[in-house]
Every structure is written in structure tokens, then in C-alpha cells.
Amino acid sequence: MTGTRTFTMIKPDAVEDKNIGNILQMITDAGFTIKAMKLRRLSTEQAQEFYAIHSERPFYGELVEYMTSGPIIAAILEKDNAVEDFRTLIGATNPAEAAEGTIRAKYAESIGRNAVHGSDSDENAEIEGNFHFPVAEVVA
Ligand code: CMP
Numbered sequence: 001m002t003g004t005r006t007f008t009m010i011k012p013d014a015v016e017d018k019n020i021g022n023i024l025q026m027i028t029d030a031g032f033t034i035k036a037m038k039l040r041r042l043s044t045e046q047a048q049e050f051y052a053i054h055s056e057r058p059f060y061g062e063l064v065e066y067m068t069s070g071p072i073i074a075a076i077l078e079k080d081n082a083v084e085d086f087r088t089l090i091g092a093t094n095p096a097e098a099a100e101g102t103i104r105a106k107y108a109e110s111i112g113r114n115a116v117h118g119s120d121s122d123e124n125a126e127i128e129g130n131f132h133f134p135v136a137e138v139v140a
Contacts, residue, residue, distance in 0.1 A: 003080040005035065006119045007128040008090075012070035013113040015039075020073055023116060026103055027077065030089050036129070036138040037075040042068050050131055059112065066112060074132040083125055086118045 010023050028034070042050070047067040054060050079085055091102025094111040098104040108115035119125035129138070 003033075003078050004082040004122060004125075005076055005078050005129065006082040006086045006125045007117075007132070008075050008077055008086065008119075009117040010073035010075075011113070011115055011117065012066060012072060013109050014107050014115040015071055015073065017107065019107045019115070023103055023107060024073075026089065026106075027086075030079075030085070032077040032079045032082070032086065035076040035078050036133045037073060038132070038137075039071050039073055040132075041071045044068050050128070062112060076129045076133060076138055083119055083122055087120070090116050090118045 008027070010020055014020065014023060024034075044064060047064045048055070051060065051063055051067070054063060057063075077086060089103060091098030091104040093104075093114060095104040095108035095114055096111075098108065103116050104114055119128050
């Protein structure tokens with residue numbers, strides 16, 4: 001049975017801290033199937049485009065600078081109720097408010113350097129997944 005999909009990034013702080021393996025283990029242990037995945041470094045233009053929705057926010061420049069500071073892992077994940085279940089798994093945006101045992105509680109440094117991204121809706125999961133992966137790179 002196929003489920004719904006979400007999109008995630010393991011962000012530069014977590015890659016630098018050598019937490020890719022720990023975070024992927026938590027993701028697959030929670031029942032998500034990886035449908036596409038790559039290690040990549042975003043250009044400034046790519047990060048600006050990906051986060052265009054936040055372009056008026058005071059932290060936009062800092063966010064783009066951080067997301068281009070090192071490589072990230074981008075991945076499309078599948079599971080029933082993927083978007084909501086993944087946001088539960090990662091915890092609140094601010095790790096100080098993230099529930100115990102969540103990915104951000106364990107591995108995030110701060111609200112800006114918060115280890116992982118998770119899409120906030122089915123619609124954005126599709127847009128964000130398409131931003132990083134051509135259809136041919138997503139397994140059926
Ligand atoms: P994410 O939800 O993955 O995508 C938007 C990001 O903006 C968010 O993670 C945070 O890392 C970042 N962000 C949100 N609020 C703040 C803030 N007040 N200061 C710095 N970064 C922020």
C-alpha cells in the first residue's frame with residue numbers, strides 16, 4: 001500500500017555534526033520509506049528560490065546564508081499521513097520547544113540551525129519535492 005509523501009532536508013548543521021545516519025535511522029524506524037534522496041550543496045539563488053515564501057521575514061538573509069553554508073540531504077519520504085507524522089517526528093521549529101525524543105530535540109542547535117526541514121502541507125511537499133527531484137529520480 002502506498003502512502004502520502006513529504007519532503008525533508010537534513011540541514012548543514014546536522015550534516016556537519018555527522019548526524020545524517022542517526023537522523024535517517026529515526027526516519028526509517030518511524031515507518032517512512034525513502035523514495036528519493038541526494039546530498040547536494042545549494043547555491044544562493046536556489047536557497048533564495050526555495051525559501052521565497054519567507055523573503056519578507058527578518059531572518060531570510062540569515063536563513064539563505066545558513067542553508068548554503070554546507071551540503072544538505074534532500075529526500076522525499078512516503079508513509080500514511082506523511083506530512084503530519086513527519087512534523088511530529090521532527091518536533092517544533094524551535095528546538096527549545098521540541099518534545100523530548102524528537103529529531104530537533106536531539107540534534108538541533110537553535111531555531112535557525114534546526115537540523116531538519118519538514119513540509120507543512122501536502123501541496124508544499126509536492127512543490128518542494130519537485131524543486132529538488134525530477135520525476136525520473138523518484139522511485140515508484
Ligand atoms: P523550516 O521550517 O525548515 O523552514 C523555514 C526556516 O526558517 C525554519 O525552518 C527555521 O530554521 C527558520 N526560522 C524560522 N523562524 C526563525 C527565526 N525567528 N530566526 C531564525 N530562523 C528562523
